Amino acid sequence: MEKKLAKLSKFMSLVLRHQPETIGLKLDAEGWADVTDILARMNQHGTQCDLLLLEQVVTTNDKQRFAFNADRTKIRANQGHSVAIDLALPPQAPPEILLHGTVAKFLDSILAQGLLPGSRQHVHLSTDEAVARSVGARRGLAVILRVRAGDMHRAGHEFSCSENGVWLTAHVPVKYLEEQ
Ligand code: HQG
Secondary structure, three states, rough: HHHHHHHHHHHHHHHHHHHHHHHOOOOOOOOEEEHHHHHHHHOOOOOOOOHHHHHHOOOOOHOOEEEEOOOEEEEOOOOOOOOOOOOOOOOOOOOEEEEEEHHHHHHHHHHHHHHHHOOOOOOEHHHHOHHHHHHOOOOOOOEEEEEEHHHHHHOOOOOOOOOOOOEEEOOOOOEEEEOO
């Protein structure tokens, strides 16, 4: 069952963050998909899923990647999008220090350009070292960068925090970065 849910979660990440067109799905301006519609399209495209399974993916997901709206008629990814949507999260003052996990081969470029969102809409930052380490470790031996988020915020950079606790910002200039 765990494997089945992990596979479904991967597929939902694909269609709710990156390529909704794979199953002809439409996301609204804030990234929401209609629950009935996504279920019908997943099944049409050979990914068997029903409401119960969808609910299980949302509640058991290791990173709480997805959320339902209040009346559970819509679902979206909490963060990580490459498609242009606006999560409409309120701007928030971040903790003084946030962490970013990456790998050594990106350091020269990061220390020249700062942290860039790449194909995603935001740079992803964490309060938790274990989380930052696991994000970096997806690509090799993790290197942790400290971001002086409080200083950035006082200088006018906007931050928001996703429903699953990932801190988001547009770009981290080099002067706010330190190697841990
Ligand atoms: C790096 C996963 C060169 C950056 C994770 C990262 C996270 C630069 C990569 C979420 C750079 C982008 C996001 C620069 C940044 N030059 N490289 N100037 N600036 N980079 O995947 O933060 O499991 O888009 O360090 O757990 O790794 O999918 O971002 O290595 O929460 O839910 O460019 O994705 O979540 O990679 O990961 P990504 P990320 P999920």
